Amino acid sequence: MRVFGQPAGRYLPTLDGWRAIAITMVVASHALTAQSEHGGGLVNLLTFRMGTLGVMLFFAISGYLICTRLLVEQESTGSISLPSFYIRRIFRILPAAWIYLAVVAGLGAAGIVTARWRDIAPAAFFYANYAPPQSWFTGHYWSLALEEHFYCLWPAILVVTGRRRAIGIAAVLIALSAALRLRFASSGDLPGYTHLRLDAFMFPCILAILLRRESFAKRFAAAMRPAGWVSLVAVFAMGVAAAVLFPVLREPQRIFQSAVLPVIIAATVHRPGDWVGRFLRLPALECLGRASYSVYLWQQLVFGFAPGNWPARAVSLPLLIGGLLVISEASRRSIEEPFIKAGKRLASRSRVTVGIS
Numbered sequence: 001m002r003v004f005g006q007p008a009g010r011y012l013p014t015l016d017g018w019r020a021i022a023i024t025m026v027v028a029s030h031a032l033t034a035q036s037e038h039g040g041g042l043v044n045l046l047t048f049r050m051g052t053l054g055v056m057l058f059f060a061i062s063g064y065l066i067c068t069r070l071l072v073e074q075e076s077t078g079s080i081s082l083p084s085f086y087i088r089r090i091f092r093i094l095p096a097a098w099i100y101l102a103v104v105a106g107l108g109a110a111g112i113v114t115a116r117w118r119d120i121a122p123a124a125f126f127y128a129n130y131a132p133p134q135s136w137f138t139g140h141y142w143s144l145a146l147e148e149h150f151y152c153l154w155p156a157i158l159v160v161t162g163r164r165r166a167i168g169i170a171a172v173l174i175a176l177s178a179a180l181r182l183r184f185a186s187s188g189d190l191p192g193y194t195h196l197r198l199d200a201f202m203f204p205c206i207l208a209i210l211l212r213r214e215s216f217a218k219r220f221a222a223a224m225r226p227a228g229w230v231s232l233v234a235v236f237a238m239g240v241a242a243a244v245l246f247p248v249l250r251e252p253q254r255i256f257q258s259a260v261l262p263v264i265i266a267a268t269v270h271r272p273g274d275w276v277g278r279f280l281r282l283p284a285l286e287c288l289g290r291a292s293y294s295v296y297l298w299q300q301l302v303f304g305f306a307p308g309n310w311p312a313r314a315v316s317l318p319l320l321i322g323g324l325l326v327i328s329e330a331s332r333r334s335i336e337e338p339f340i341k342a343g344k345r346l347a348s349r350s351r352v353t354v355g356i357s
Helices: 015-032 041-078 082-110 115-123 143-183 198-209 216-222 226-245 247-270 275-280 283-290 292-303 309-351
Strands: none
Touching: 015 041, 015 226, 015 247, 015 275, 015 283, 015 309, 041 143, 041 198, 041 226, 082 115, 082 143, 082 292, 082 309, 115 143, 115 247, 115 309, 143 247, 198 247, 216 247, 226 275, 247 275, 275 309, 283 309, 292 309
């Protein structure tokens, strides 16, 4: 079944472009953040916010993409295979993540970097968002842990309850996350605990379900013409700025951000021919988007060797970024792609279907 404005297959145009933007924000955040007595406080604050927004963008992409793919599978085959889904996810995520950790562990054993077992274990077993490692070189695994928890949770909910009840469950999880966050409302940074962040995934899942309805998809595509999309982005930007200037708005803005980001993303999927869709499908952005997972893994190691003071850091950045792109592309070709293909072959041979309504 093809829904108006919605690609019928598993590939969703423009999402690689969004991944490229998200990873650029994260890399820029880590590349420009320097710890030095010579200053950088304001720049560090701005780059930290940019990196946080980049991670939130990744969450929105994951929620929308995973839910849409599951629904497309159900529409095309009549059922969803949880074993096949988890096999594909395991082969997609774990090999590259564990090889990176093996490299870090080796460098730690050699005394080149600071990374101990108490840093490696939470990252390797995806509970780093609850037991944050002290090493910079594994610090980014908090977001990977959160994504893995979402992968474990949502497909099972969708299969067991069906898409209609799943919307209600997602709404309850959003309300629960927002209520639990109230105790952290007065603090500066929100912990990466899964139960405090589920709204970042649930809003895009709800939108993905709604957009499989032809009538809703038509109205959505009509509303998200370029003028409407630009207006939405402007409102989103004002919301982010207001939360930075007025801390009392920080928690409402978090919910607003989780709700609006998937709309901004999905609009370009449904209208890939608009100017923003064409921009997101530029070959350079699509290439960077496909390599974004490897870039995310290895940028932490590369920038761990960056000088702490601003002048030296500025001089070293071109070399560091060039090295990062080389390492990431090698990782994508030699680790990610072979394991992804192996996972797809194994998943196709062991497909056990479970129907949903």
